[in-house]
Amino acid sequence: MASPTSGGEREKLVSKLPAPLRQALKVRAAQLSTDVQDAVTDGIQAWRAHPEPLPTVDTAGAESFGTWLPEGLYDAFKQDCVTREVSYIQGLAQAVALWLAQNPVGDEAAPTRRIIVCNQKGGVGKTAVTAGLAQALAEDPSELTPAEKPSELTDEPGDAASMAEVAARLGLRVLMVDYDPQGHLSHQLGLKAIPAGADSLITHMLNREQAKTPLLDLTVAIDEARFGDRLRILPAAFDAFLLDSGLTMFRGPRHAALERALAQLEEHFDVIVIDCPPSLGLAMDAAIYYSRRRDGEKPGSSGLVITVEAEDTSAQAYGMLINQVGSLTSDYEIEVEQLGLVVNKYDSRRGYIATSSLDKWRSLGSPSVLAVIGDLKEQREAVRLQRALLAYAPESDQAKHMRTIARRLT
Numbered sequence: 046m047a048s049p050t051s052g053g054e055r056e057k058l059v060s061k062l063p064a065p066l067r068q069a070l071k072v073r074a075a076q077l078s079t080d081v082q083d084a085v086t087d088g089i090q091a092w093r094a095h096p097e098p099l100p101t102v103d104t105a106g107a108e109s110f111g112t113w114l115p116e117g118l119y120d121a122f123k124q125d126c127v128t129r130e131v132s133y134i135q136g137l138a139q140a141v142a143l144w145l146a147q148n149p150v151g152d153e154a155a156p157t158r159r160i161i162v163c164n165q166k167g168g169v170g171k172t173a174v175t176a177g178l179a180q181a182l183a184e185d186p187s188e189l190t191p192a193e194k195p196s197e198l199t200d201e202p203g204d205a206a207s208m209a210e211v212a213a214r215l216g217l218r219v220l221m222v223d224y225d226p227q228g229h230l231s232h233q234l235g236l237k238a239i240p241a242g243a244d245s246l247i248t249h250m251l252n253r254e255q256a257k258t259p260l261l262d263l264t265v266a267i268d269e270a271r272f273g274d275r276l277r278i279l280p281a282a283f284d285a286f287l288l289d290s291g292l293t294m295f296r297g298p299r300h301a302a303l304e305r306a307l308a309q310l311e312e313h314f315d316v317i318v319i320d321c322p323p324s325l326g327l328a329m330d331a332a333i334y335y336s337r338r339r340d341g342e343k344p345g346s347s348g349l350v351i352t353v354e355a356e357d358t359s360a361q362a363y364g365m366l367i368n369q370v371g372s373l374t375s376d377y378e379i380e381v382e383q384l385g386l387v388v389n390k391y392d393s394r395r396g397y398i399a400t401s402s403l404d405k406w407r408s409l410g411s412p413s414v415l416a417v418i419g420d421l422k423e424q425r426e427a428v429r430l431q432r433a434l435l436a437y438a439p440e441s442d443q444a445k446h447m448r449t450i451a452r453r454l455t
C-alpha cells in the first residue's frame with residue numbers, strides 16, 4: 046500500500062469524528078511517534094483498499110475534526126463513500142477505527158511501569174491499595190458489568206474520550222511485589238512467606254550470584270477468572286526482616302539493589318506494583334530509586350502512590366517521606382514523581398479533624414487526591430476470606446474506588 050506523501054501538496058480535510066476516536070487517534074499517534082495527518086492518510090488508504098464493508102461506528106455526537114491529506118485523496122475518498130453508501134463522517138470514523146486496529150501499540154513502546162505504594166505509617170491502607178490497584182489494572186474493562194463500573198468516570202460525557210483510550214490500556218499484565226517483611230499482602234491472598242534461607246526477592250537483592258531459582262518461578266498467579274492469567278504476586282520472604290541490615294553491608298550500589306533484582310521480571314509485566322514496608326530505611330530508598338522516571342519514560346508512568354488518612358500524624362509522616370524522596374533525588378540526580386494520594390478510611394463523622402485534614406490534602410493540588418475511600422466492610426471481609434477484593438466484592442464501593450485509581454493512573 047502506498048505510504049502517505051511526505052513533502053507533497055496537502056489539502057485540508059474538514060469533517061467530524063466521535064470524541065473517543067479522536068482522543069484514541071491522538072494518543073496512539075503520539076505513542077507511535079506518527080503525525081495525526083499521516084495516521085489518517087494511512088487509515089483512509091487502508092479503508093479504500095479494504096475488500097469488505099467495515100462495521101458501522103457509532104458517530105452520534107461527533108465533533109468537528111480537521112487534518113491534512115495528500116492532494117486528491119479526500120475527493121477520491123468522498124467518491125468511495127458515495128459508492129459504499131456511507132456518510133463521509135461514517136467513512137472517516139471507519140477509517141480511523143481501522144487504523145487503530147491495524148496499528149496496535151507493541152510491547153516495546155510501553156516500558157514496564159513501576160508504582161510503589163508507600164507511607165511509613167502502618168495501618169493506613171498501603172497493602173489494601175496495592176492489592177486493589179493491581180487487580181483493577183489487570184481486569185479486562187470490557188468485561189465489567191454496569192454495576193461494577195465506577196460511576197464518577199463513566200457518567201461524565203466529557204470523559205468518554207479518555208475512557209475509551211484508558212479502557213484500551215487496562216487488562217494489563219500486573220505483578221504485585223510484597224516488599225513488606227510482615228507479609229500481609231501475601232497472607233491476604235492466601236500465601237505463606239518464603240521460608241528463611243530459601244531463594245526469594247531478598248536473596249536476589251543481597252546475594253544475586255547464589256540465587257538459583259529465577260524470580261519468575263517464585264511468582265504465583267492469582268487464580269480468579271476475571272484476571273485471566275494476567276495477575277501475579279511475588280510473595281514476601283521471611284528474610285525480609287534482614288534486608289535493611291543486609292543492605293548496610295552490601296557491597297555495590299545498594300540503592301539499585303531492588304532494580305537489579307526485579308530487572309529480570311520486567312519483560313513479563315506491564316506494571317509492577319510494590320507494597321512498601323512501614324519504614325524509611327535503606328529498603329525504602331531502594332524502592333523509591335526503582336520508581337524514578339527513567340530516560341524517555343512518559344510523565345505519570347512510574348512513581349509513588351501515597352496512602353494517607355485524614356488526620357495529623359499522616360501529614361507528619363507524609364512530610365518525612367517527602368524529605369527522604371528529596372534527599373534521594375538530589376543525591377542521585379533523579380526525578381521521582383508523586384503520582385497521587387489516596388485518602389483512606391475517611392469518616393466525616395469524626396468531625397473537624399477529618400474534614401479539615403481532607404481539605405489540606407486536597408489543597409496540595411500536586412500530588413492530587415486520586416480517591417477518598419471510606420471505612421468499608423468489604424475490604425475487611427476480603428482480607429478475612431483471603432480473596433482478591435475485586436473478585437470477592439466486584440460491585441462494592443471499595444472495588445469501584447480501586448478502578449477509579451487505576452484509571453486515573455493510566
Ligand SMILES: Nc1ncnc2c1ncn2[C@@H]1O[C@H](COP(=O)(O)OP(=O)(O)O)[C@@H](O)[C@H]1O
Pocket residue numbers: 166167168169170171172173174229323352389390418419420421422424425428
Ligand atoms: N478503606 C478501608 N475500609 C476498611 N478497612 C480497611 C480499609 N483500608 C484498609 N483497611 C483495613 O485496615 C487494616 C490496615 O490496612 P493495610 O492495608 O494492611 O494497611 P498498611 O499496609 O498501610 O499497614 C487492614 O485490616 C485492612 O484490611
Ligand SMILES: [Mg+2]
Pocket residue numbers: 168171172173225229230320
Ligand atoms: Mg501493609
